[in-house]
Structure formats: structure tokens, C-alpha cells
Amino acid sequence: MTAEVSASGAPAERIGHHVWLHLMDGKAVITHAGKAIAQHPLRAWILAVSRIAEPLLLRDTVWEEQESGALVRSRALMHLARRHRRAGRVRGGGEGARMIELPEVVTLARQMNEALNGKRVASANRGNSPHKWVFYNRPPEEFAKIPVGKTVGEVRGEAKWIFAPLEPGFVLLIGETGGRVLFHQDERTIPQRYHLLLGFEDGTCLTVAVQGWGSILLVTKAELAGHPAARGTSPLSDAFTYEWFKRLLQEYEGRDKKSVKELMITGPGVSGIGNGYLQDILFRARVHPTRKVAEITGRECRRLYDATRRTMKEAVRLDGRDTERDLYGNPGRYRAVLDKRAKGKPCPECGTAIGKMAFLGGAAYFCPGCQT
Secondary structure, eight states: OOOETTSOOOOOEEEEEEEEEEETTTEEEEEEEEEEEEEEEEEHHHHHHOOOOSSSGGSSOOOOOOOTOOOHHHHHHHHHHHHHHHHHHTTTOOOOOOOOOOHHHHHHHHHHHEEEEEETTTEEEEESSSSEEEEEEEEEHHHHTTTOOOEOOOOOEEEEEEEEEEEEEEEEESOOOEEEEESSSSSSOSSSSSSSSETTSSSSSEEESSSSSSEEEEEHHHTTTTOOGGBBTTSSSSOHHHHHHHHHHOOTTTTTSSHHHHHHHHHSBBBBOEEEEEEEEHHHHHTTOOBBGGGHHHHHHHHHHHHHHHHHHHHTTTSBBTBBBTTEEHHHHHHHHHHHHHTSBBTTTTTOOOOEEEEEEEEEOOOOTOOO
């Protein structure tokens, strides 16, 4: 069973008696009997649910409660966490499905542009494997009808989203997702299960198979202008200057209470960074993930900026992480300094054993000696 779409066009799901989850305007909103009882920034909610190690960690997130909504909120979130943990684990994993981040998005978009630009769509299918956590904005019949006869334009990748124009008039958005986006020379290599299939007039195909969580949207260009995918500043862009980054830290709302991890992942501000690359950014900046934004010194701010630019550029040059796959099924060549493979091993800088902790709904790897 896939998620429903509310009257406003936003994904919505019934998660209890008179309890609904709505994803809209960049927020995750829970309503009870038609009344909003909790809300949270969408990217933070995605992080909390998709990376959850233990459902109880959700109690540490910064939900805004209204009146007597606590019991409903608690039951709803526990339900969501349990459902997602069952649906979202990747084979051989143990920490939930990984999400593609900016370097993987840039790599996939570049390859899609090379392989698909100018091709006409002959057939489209919204998927053959219903998935509770794949969010569509249109019913199956519209996904089957709208792309047919349209031509793929210049594909680009920004933040955690792939933008694939379907000319005239529409854009296919694939984002905030884990899983595989694959190109096929013919139908023989199409996976058994997929959540989007586009067939082209020359016999080639594109499939999207989501693991964990993901959005597959067909939007008009007018709808695209207000979509959250278009927001934020990429650490690869010219706009991502040190002065801009320093001002972001200085003006960040809640900087006395919120951590640098929350700033970097949930924003608003920096786009395209998730829990995966953040580990290496914080390690190279020598900043502990739990540090409050207000505690970051000028020197640390500079290190954090430099580490962000360096890590993202290096990962793009190497086509993303070696735990992810490109359009042709090949792994990236960027090997993370800190991930689950590093736990307990000597720090490459000081030799201290790499530690692991649960923080903000996900695993945080760090060096107790280098990161303060």
C-alpha cells in the first residue's frame, strides 16, 4: 500500500484512529481529528525516522506539542518508527537504509544527462512493488500517461534531488531517497521490483527502486518553483562562501540549544549533506557532533567550512561513496573515513579507537581524541 495524497497535493498517511501524517510545505505534520498536534521540519523528520536505531530516541527530537497531543504523538511516532525499521533495512545492513546525498545525486544526474538527454518516453509505470514509504504526488494512471511522448531534457542534481525535465511542461523529481536509480540497455536487466519504470523509444529503460524512503514526483515547472527541492545553498556552489557560512552559524535560530549536526543536516541553509558525509566533515573539522552551534569558535567555523567543501568536492570527483551505486550499478570510489567499518579501529590521526553513539536519531562516529 502506497501513501495517499491529501487535497492540497501533499503526501498523507493514516497512522491511527483519526490520526494522519501529512508532508507539506517542508514540514511533517501530525493531525488528530483534523487538528494539528505536532509538526517538525521535514528533513529532520526524515532523519529521525529513516536513521532511527531505537524508537525511543524520537523522544529527544524537538517536536512542538499542542494541548493533550503527547499520547497521540508518542503512539504515532513509535508506530512509524517500527514500520520504517521493518520496511527500510538494506540487505546486510543494520542501521537502516542509507540515503543518497549530494555527491551521489550529482553523479547520477550527470550520467542520466549523458544517457537520456533527447530520448522520447514510450512507456511509463509507477511501479510494481507497493511500498509504504515511497511518496508519489499523482495516481498511477497519471504517471502512466503524462511522461509518454515527452523528451528528456538536461538533467541536473541539487541537494538530495535529481531534476529530469520531461519536455514539454513537466519535471520528474527523484529525491530524499535510498536505493537504486539504474539505466538498462534493454528489458532483460530490469529488476524484479521497482517503483518507477520509464521505457524509451530506442528500447532502453530507466528504473528507480527505493530502499527505506523516497519521493518520486511529476511536477509542472510552476509547481517546481515552490518545491523544497529547490531550496538551500549547495556546498559546491559559488554562493557557498565562508562569509555566508559564518553568517549562517551566527544567525542560526536556536543556536544555543541545537547541535552542529542538526544545523548541517536539517538546516535550513546547507543543502545535500546527510548523516553519511557529515561524519567525515566533522572529523576533518575536529568538531564533536554534539557541540552546540553557539559554542563553535571562529577557528572551528573556518575548519568546518573547509572540511565541507573538501569532502563534498572529493566525493563528487570520486563518483560518490563506495557503499552506493551509480546509474550503471557501479560503486563509487569515495571511502568514508568514519562509518560503521571504522568503529573500534584506531583513528588515522591520533590512534584513539573510533567511537560510536546514537545521536539525533542516527549513528554518530567520532574520534574521542581529535573531536572536541
